[in-house]
Amino acid sequence: xxxxxxDFGVQGPYIGQMKAVLYDLAPGKPVVDLFADAPVGNPKAxxxxxxxxxxxxxxRTVFLCVVDPGVGGARPALVxxxxxxxxxxxxxxxxxxxxxxxxxTRCWEIDWRPGRxxxxxxxxxxxxxxxxxxARGDEPPGRPCDDGVDRRPDWPDDLAExxxxxxxxxxxxxxxxxxxxxxxxxxAGERVLERATTFSDRPPGVAFWYENSNGxxxxxxxxxxxxxxxxxxxxxxxxxxx
Amino acid sequence: xxxxxxDFGVQGPYIGQMKAVLYDLAPGKPVVDLFADAPVGNPKAxxxxxxxxxxxxxxRTVFLCVVDPGVGGARPALVxxxxxxxxxxxxxxxxxxxxxxxxxTRCWEIDWRPGRxxxxxxxxxxxxxxxxxxARGDEPPGRPCDDGVDRRPDWPDDLAExxxxxxxxxxxxxxxxxxxxxxxxxxAGERVLERATTFSDRPPGVAFWYENSNGxxxxxxxxxxxxxxxxxxxxxxxxxxx
Amino acid sequence: xxxxxxDFGVQGPYIGQMKAVLYDLAPGKPVVDLFADAPVGNPKAxxxxxxxxxxxxxxRTVFLCVVDPGVGGARPALVxxxxxxxxxxxxxxxxxxxxxxxxxTRCWEIDWRPGRxxxxxxxxxxxxxxxxxxARGDEPPGRPCDDGVDRRPDWPDDLAExxxxxxxxxxxxxxxxxxxxxxxxxxAGERVLERATTFSDRPPGVAFWYENSNGxxxxxxxxxxxxxxxxxxxxxxxxxxx
Numbered sequence: 001x002x003x004x005x006x007d008f009g010v011q012g013p014y015i016g017q018m019k020a021v022l023y024d025l026a027p028g029k030p031v032v033d034l035f036a037d038a039p040v041g042n043p044k045a046x047x048x049x050x051x052x053x054x055x056x057x058x059x060r061t062v063f064l065c066v067v068d069p070g071v072g073g074a075r076p077a078l079v080x081x082x083x084x085x086x087x088x089x090x091x092x093x094x095x096x097x098x099x100x101x102x103x104x105t106r107c108w109e110i111d112w113r114p115g116r117x118x119x120x121x122x123x124x125x126x127x128x129x130x131x132x133x134x135a136r137g138d139e140p141p142g143r144p145c146d147d148g149v150d151r152r153p154d155w156p157d158d159l160a161e162x163x164x165x166x167x168x169x170x171x172x173x174x175x176x177x178x179x180x181x182x183x184x185x186x187x188a189g190e191r192v193l194e195r196a197t198t199f200s201d202r203p204p205g206v207a208f209w210y211e212n213s214n215g216x217x218x219x220x221x222x223x224x225x226x227x228x229x230x231x232x233x234x235x236x237x238x239x240x241x242x
Numbered sequence: 243x244x245x246x247x248x249d250f251g252v253q254g255p256y257i258g259q260m261k262a263v264l265y266d267l268a269p270g271k272p273v274v275d276l277f278a279d280a281p282v283g284n285p286k287a288x289x290x291x292x293x294x295x296x297x298x299x300x301x302r303t304v305f306l307c308v309v310d311p312g313v314g315g316a317r318p319a320l321v322x323x324x325x326x327x328x329x330x331x332x333x334x335x336x337x338x339x340x341x342x343x344x345x346x347t348r349c350w351e352i353d354w355r356p357g358r359x360x361x362x363x364x365x366x367x368x369x370x371x372x373x374x375x376x377a378r379g380d381e382p383p384g385r386p387c388d389d390g391v392d393r394r395p396d397w398p399d400d401l402a403e404x405x406x407x408x409x410x411x412x413x414x415x416x417x418x419x420x421x422x423x424x425x426x427x428x429x430a431g432e433r434v435l436e437r438a439t440t441f442s443d444r445p446p447g448v449a450f451w452y453e454n455s456n457g458x459x460x461x462x463x464x465x466x467x468x469x470x471x472x473x474x475x476x477x478x479x480x481x482x483x484x
Numbered sequence: 485x486x487x488x489x490x491d492f493g494v495q496g497p498y499i500g501q502m503k504a505v506l507y508d509l510a511p512g513k514p515v516v517d518l519f520a521d522a523p524v525g526n527p528k529a530x531x532x533x534x535x536x537x538x539x540x541x542x543x544r545t546v547f548l549c550v551v552d553p554g555v556g557g558a559r560p561a562l563v564x565x566x567x568x569x570x571x572x573x574x575x576x577x578x579x580x581x582x583x584x585x586x587x588x589t590r591c592w593e594i595d596w597r598p599g600r601x602x603x604x605x606x607x608x609x610x611x612x613x614x615x616x617x618x619a620r621g622d623e624p625p626g627r628p629c630d631d632g633v634d635r636r637p638d639w640p641d642d643l644a645e646x647x648x649x650x651x652x653x654x655x656x657x658x659x660x661x662x663x664x665x666x667x668x669x670x671x672a673g674e675r676v677l678e679r680a681t682t683f684s685d686r687p688p689g690v691a692f693w694y695e696n697s698n699g700x701x702x703x704x705x706x707x708x709x710x711x712x713x714x715x716x717x718x719x720x721x722x723x724x725x726x
Contacts, residue, residue, distance in 0.1 A: 009651025072682030121697035167251025198314030409493025442558030
């Protein structure tokens with residue numbers, strides 16, 4: 001299975017063009033859209049989101065990951081293997097949390113180049129063909145790289161910020177709920193939030209936080225919208241108050 | 243074929259995670275997105291929309307339906323079979339109109355549980371695996387339930403409200419056009435609307451209603467947007483004035 | 485492969501219903517979404533967008549194209565074959581640039597009709613079944629038409645307007661970059677724009693134009709949004725100032 005993680009948006013031609021490459025070069029492999037609306041141009045916030053959601057997928061899933069504000073510049077192109085899953089994308093920190101949390105990890109710097117490489121769409125021209133190769137079982141088309149390549153030691157283990165807001169207005173943080181004390185309270189948007197188990201736990205209109213279905217601490221309002229009620233968007237700070 | 247009907251939104255990870263389960267457990271079965279933007283947290287409006295659109299699909303289609311504001315609470319998990327099609331989802335009235343309009347219908351309460359059931363995403367953890375079982379031809383993993391389970395006798399046969407607004411600004415009602423007199427006029431947004439056969443029937447800028455391609459009475463403006471011009475959104479009332 | 489090009493929007497049931505027809509009638513053929521958000525009700529702007537993006541796809545791709553404000557009226561239904569690719573859709577100019585730029589082209593007027601043809605959704609009822617026939621290798625179900633049918637000789641070879649705005653706020657023009665002088669400057673939104681090779685070429689916040697990954701001249705702002713900063717939307721005029 002190939003899973004797509006990008007900031008391209010659900011509209012427009014970009015996702016379709018990448019899928020055309022995948023269907024052409026890896027026929028019969030299912031392709032699923034994981035996120036098409038990862039934090040735009042923000043590899044750091046995206047890295048925490050990717051690490052939380054990728055862990056849910058079965059081994060041998062290939063992740064085609066493109067949050068790439070530096071496309072056309074000097075950042076390397078990487079394949080990362082971590083705990084049996086493979087990741088293809090730009091070397092800009094996007095895989096930092098995947099690598100940090102993995103039991104074992106390997107890295108390749110892609111040196112294969114397509115016949116035609118556009119300056120602005122490496123997702124289609126470079127990363128999608130490489131993802132297709134990996135999905136077919138080929139070796140990563142590059143040279144093994146040192147584990148120190150493209151690391152971000154200064155990034156925290158959990159990110160105390162909003163990293164995603166969903167269709168319901170729920171705001172995901174970059175913090176794993178398992179790393180918080182069971183009775184931890186969070187502060188966001190000038191509100192202090194208690195923990196709940198699920199939505200029906202809380203009266204309508206009350207804001208709370210809970211462990212979402214992928215293990216992140218997420219801020220929600222039962223029958224309401226946390227993004228509007230607490231004025232939250234990607235990048236908004238969150239604090240642990242107890 | 244498996245058809246998805248949810249209020250998850252077209253963005254975000256939820257649809258992709260459900261598809262990952264379906265491709266894994268029912269390989270080779272095509273999956274189509276019917277609605278990813280059904281009325282949010284509104285099983286009643288959704289029930290009229292689902293009944294209108296499901297009837298168009300061929301027999302043996304499996305519908306994976308998740309409009310589930312009570313997830314994590316006490317509502318049952320159901321499989322409904324109606325006129326050769328199968329439906330999986332929460333027992334909160336979502337299947338009321340499917341059942342009411344079917345020539346024959348059966349119902350099962352799902353008692354199968356996955357190894358890991360999150361509190362907030364039964365679509366992925368419970369309903370998707372069951373939909374995959376049904377698509378593979380397995381029996382519903384539960385016990386037959388009485389036809390009285392999860393019925394809503396107080397809901398009308400047709401709903402005089404807006405149940406969906408599309409990309410063009412057209413506003414679908416929950417009323418079947420075939421239940422209205424041929425010269426019926428509708429009132430919505432303080433306007434009285436005549437019936438037209440299709441868009442090119444009416445001058446640009448004029449609001450009208452017509453029978454849409456799935457049989458619902460739908461309000462539109464030729465070369466305009468009914469939602470803006472008449473201030474219509476989901477839940478807005480509609481009346482029959484003649 | 486079947487590629488979808490429509491103005492239906494990414495939400496709602498329309499794309500899913502067309503895919504249900506395609507999976508049913510052409511099982512096993514991959515279907516990709518190229519554009520679901522082509523310029524709404526605007527076959528002219530759509531024609532320039534389609535021509536730029538279709539040329540990237542491999543031979544034998546079938547394009548199912550529905551930007552069809554005249555649905556239910558008198559416009560013909562066409563199959564166009566151009567340089568080894570096939571196009572199905574309404575005869576309203578949508579294929580004008582495809583035909584004008586092709587080395588060789590043929591045209592058929594579709595005279596096949598389905599058992600049930602709705603007045604408002606020919607994409608599902610007429611064009612999708614025909615696209616499935618073509619994807620299976622069938623002959624176009626119609627009679628060859630003269631090359632003069634549905635031509636727009638008064639449309640320019642390149643359109644000096646915005647034809648698409650993407651998720652990042654980048655604004656595509658209907659002009660091929662290869663038709664502009666290397667040092668051409670463009671004027672849009674009361675700004676004069678220099679050419680750049682790619683995003684990282686320009687300082688953050690500076691607006692520029694560049695040749696996008698499909699050969700169109702596109703207006704962008706590094707780490708900004710051209711649509712907001714320059715007040716650009718579909719139809720906004722663009723001028724060549726040197």
